[in-house]
Amino acid sequence: MKLKLNKKDFKPFLQSLIEEYDLFAPVQLVEGVSVFKKIDHPDEVDLSTPNPQKPAKELFFPQSETMFRYEKAGEKNKMTSTEEVKRERILFGARPCDIEAISIIEKVFVGEECTDVYFFEKRKKTTIIGLGCNHPLSTCFCSSAGGDPFLRAGSDLFFIDLGEAYFVELLTEKGMVFHKNKFFKEADSKDLTFVKELEEKAFEKVGYSIPVDGIEKRLNLMGESLFWDRVHEICMGCRICTYLCPTCHCFDIVDEDEHQTGQRVRNWDSCLSSLYSLETSGHNPRPTTRERTHQRLMHKFNYYPKHFGQVACVGCGRCILYCPVHFDIRQAILWTSSKRPRGLEGGMI
Amino acid sequence: MVIKKAYVETTDRMLRTLELSFLKEEDAKDFRFIPGQFCELSVLGKGEAPFGIASSPTENGSLKFTINKAGVVTTALHHLEEGAEIGIRGPLGNGYPIDLFKGKNVLVIGGGFAFTTLRSLIAFFLHPENRDKLKDLTVIYGARMPGLLLYKEELKDWEKRSDIKLLVTVDWGDKDWEGKVGLVPNVLEEVAPSSENTYAVICGPPIMIKFTFPKLMVLRFPDERIYTSLERRMKCGIGKCGRCNIGHLYVCKDGPVFNYAQLKKLPKDY
Numbered sequence: 001m002k003l004k005l006n007k008k009d010f011k012p013f014l015q016s017l018i019e020e021y022d023l024f025a026p027v028q029l030v031e032g033v034s035v036f037k038k039i040d041h042p043d044e045v046d047l048s049t050p051n052p053q054k055p056a057k058e059l060f061f062p063q064s065e066t067m068f069r070y071e072k073a074g075e076k077n078k079m080t081s082t083e084e085v086k087r088e089r090i091l092f093g094a095r096p097c098d099i100e101a102i103s104i105i106e107k108v109f110v111g112e113e114c115t116d117v118y119f120f121e122k123r124k125k126t127t128i129i130g131l132g133c134n135h136p137l138s139t140c141f142c143s144s145a146g147g148d149p150f151l152r153a154g155s156d157l158f159f160i161d162l163g164e165a166y167f168v169e170l171l172t173e174k175g176m177v178f179h180k181n182k183f184f185k186e187a188d189s190k191d192l193t194f195v196k197e198l199e200e201k202a203f204e205k206v207g208y209s210i211p212v213d214g215i216e217k218r219l220n221l222m223g224e225s226l227f228w229d230r231v232h233e234i235c236m237g238c239r240i241c242t243y244l245c246p247t248c249h250c251f252d253i254v255d256e257d258e259h260q261t262g263q264r265v266r267n268w269d270s271c272l273s274s275l276y277s278l279e280t281s282g283h284n285p286r287p288t289t290r291e292r293t294h295q296r297l298m299h300k301f302n303y304y305p306k307h308f309g310q311v312a313c314v315g316c317g318r319c320i321l322y323c324p325v326h327f328d329i330r331q332a333i334l335w336t337s338s339k340r341p342r343g344l345e346g347g348m349i
Numbered sequence: 350m351v352i353k354k355a356y357v358e359t360t361d362r363m364l365r366t367l368e369l370s371f372l373k374e375e376d377a378k379d380f381r382f383i384p385g386q387f388c389e390l391s392v393l394g395k396g397e398a399p400f401g402i403a404s405s406p407t408e409n410g411s412l413k414f415t416i417n418k419a420g421v422v423t424t425a426l427h428h429l430e431e432g433a434e435i436g437i438r439g440p441l442g443n444g445y446p447i448d449l450f451k452g453k454n455v456l457v458i459g460g461g462f463a464f465t466t467l468r469s470l471i472a473f474f475l476h477p478e479n480r481d482k483l484k485d486l487t488v489i490y491g492a493r494m495p496g497l498l499l500y501k502e503e504l505k506d507w508e509k510r511s512d513i514k515l516l517v518t519v520d521w522g523d524k525d526w527e528g529k530v531g532l533v534p535n536v537l538e539e540v541a542p543s544s545e546n547t548y549a550v551i552c553g554p555p556i557m558i559k560f561t562f563p564k565l566m567v568l569r570f571p572d573e574r575i576y577t578s579l580e581r582r583m584k585c586g587i588g589k590c591g592r593c594n595i596g597h598l599y600v601c602k603d604g605p606v607f608n609y610a611q612l613k614k615l616p617k618d619y
Contacts, residue, residue: 072393109589111589116589251585251590252584255397257394299591299594
């Protein structure tokens, strides 16, 4: 169904969502730093940042999440579970890359054998409103990674900014709930043409130059090559790439004890940390950044594809933008595809 | 679960065995496992850690774990008294391929405190109902010193039996030790069991495994018939949290038991 929402109706529309749902959308915390946050007033929503620093995965897999609370009472311990989501939720304004990433994590967390109830409960109670990327950044390479700036997959509704209005598509059953929404008007053929134009412009900007295709096989063949000796060199193990990665989903579980009460908490963890695989005996199967970078890249481009048939990278470019030493994952991907990697002799810089 | 019985196993007091019983009878009934599987044990406020099940499924009603004091959770488990409650998640992992062993000889090689799940396997096959399923059962078990051997009373019982060939060895004997002195790989070489129709199950410290594999090669054990159980730092135990993978396989979910043919295909980060 092709609809549109005039910009003057945008805030009233958001207000109507707040009344019925828990609404999450991009919010600017300080200048240049924005995250997805629960919205109490439409004015908080800020769509000026191309893509919030922290990916939308946080709504389903929070940075820190209580798994249960406990109360120690002599022989009888009391446990309270915390996974229930009471109110239906809406994620508004996530970009196609972040939405695709949620489905990548979902494949791991909602498996055939065991389901992660904390993730699943949030996922099933969330309606996703995606937002097309009119102006991809120079670090974006979603088209190379199998997505595109206007990929609808995973969204229940999809918004495209037409300037004066948003073009609105209802894509799933959850999306069709909105088909009689009073703020939505019928879109006309002029809007459709404009959408096409915007799409073409964005596609052109993102391009298809990063050879992600076939990388799983190339890495199989590479084995223990020079590539691994050099690619990790500049990494100092700060881990920001993994925390801000929309597909990274490793976690640690710890108890936070306050004498008689406390909670078991899971926190984001990172394979680039030396503590990540350190065993109590002192043995560490991944003792240096070489093994840890190997793990990061192999998990994304070789191990994950072996299980699920797609790479665990959506080309959002956050790891490139926020890396303090300019580790460029696109460069690493390029190196895997050339026989004599240009510049490899000199490392990443 | 409740700690029914707890006792120190070794003279260095670093290994303590806990016998746990279920709080609810239906849980005891529903809990089915095979030797080689593990559980996450947890102490509220301290955390959770994985441990191989040392009891056999044939020993109904309780579960046994032998715990090396190494970190926060294990130290807490060493200090808990009988009657204390602890949390459990499991059984986890794949366990030993006991169906493959049927009608075959089995050679068990263990070192140090990695003997726990091997004890489960041996006790399982020594049960009257299961002993006929195997042909010869040979066990080589070594520890650094006599005082560090686990399950000493049980070893004495096994030595008396005719349906198991048990060889216990220590790296250094003491004045009371009358048994073998020698490293596990050397004892294996000396005993030289036939690889014909035989599976080898090996579990021990990395240094022992490193030197035992070549000896098994010399004895012509094919890679597919050498099984081992790996350890990795783990959190969730169900293949979600990420850390225990070797290549595309997760030790918690696809293992911890692998054969040597599988391991050869994986990156060498273990």
